Amino acid sequence: MSLTLYYHPLASYCHKVLIALYESGTDFERRIIDLADAADSAELQVLWPIGKFPVIRDPARQRDLPESSIIIEYLDRLYPGEQRLLPDDWQTALEVRLWDRFFDHYLQTPIQRIVSDRLHATNGDLTRERATLETAYRMLERRMASRIWVASPDFSLADCAAAPALFYACTLLPFPDDYQHLSAYFDRLIQRPSFQRVIDEARPWFSLYPFADDIAQRFRQPSGNP
Structure with missing residues (x-):
């Protein structure tokens, strides 16, 4: 019995888990959930x-696990690929977890509030959310000046979190022109076959994203990856 992922192809936290699954080459079945559908919501x-x-859902172990970071840790322990996403070294693993939380709290959270404001036409004051994104960009520009990946010498859980967070963030607040290190990091992320596959699968759903017109042209064409 294979794993089953309950997800939506447009959802950024689902992208994070999909990247991990594609990085490890783990087999799984897909169950797309439409939260606007009562039956789908009830099933979830x-x-x-x-x-x-x-x-x-892991039928072999009779486990149902939520939360993207927890799912990826579970997969990395029980269904690992050739390269671990959580390093064995405790100090490096702590950095990976810290930067995973950074992307979820300080990019994903303000992104979701800005998107929700547009979806519901509430016209709220989003000054704080945009300021948080600006602060996160500054921190990443400094951090990536001397690094390839954000938290470990190798691609890790933190980079799984970074890719969708930065993808959606730059539709709301483009990277400053002089943030060369952040832009170069994002370019490395989007060149990963795992992330290209995620974007290819999300593309048919782009029209549902309220800032779809701000998705860069380079993401609008298939990558050519299987």
């Missing part, structure tokens, strides 16, 4: 009453 709530995706 049976697995995780909070009603948010992603959730992964």
Whole structure:
């Protein structure tokens, strides 16, 4: 029995898990959940009453796991690829977890608030959210001046978190022109076959994203990856 991922192809936290699955080459089945559909929502709530995706079901171990970071740690321990996404070295692993949290809290959270404001036409004051993104960009520009990947010598959980966060963030607040290190890091992320595959799968759903017109042209054409 294979794993089943309950997800949506447009959702950034689902992208994070998909990147990890594609990096490891783990086989899994897909169950797309439309939260606007009552039956789909009810099915998801049976697995995780909070009603948010992603959730992964592992029939072999009788486990249903929510939360993208937890899912990736689980996969990395029990279904690892050739390269681990959580290093064995404790100090490096701590850095990976820290920067994973950084992307989720300080990019994904303000992104979701800005997107929700547009979806619901609430016209709220988003000054704080945009300021948080600006601060995160500054921190990343400094951090990436001497690094290839954000938290480990190798691609890690933190980079799985970075790719979708930065993809959506730059549709809301483009990177400053002089942030060369941040831009170069993002370019490395989007060149990963795992992330290119995620974007290829998300492309048919782009029109549902309220800032679809701000998605860069380079993401609008298929990558050519299988």
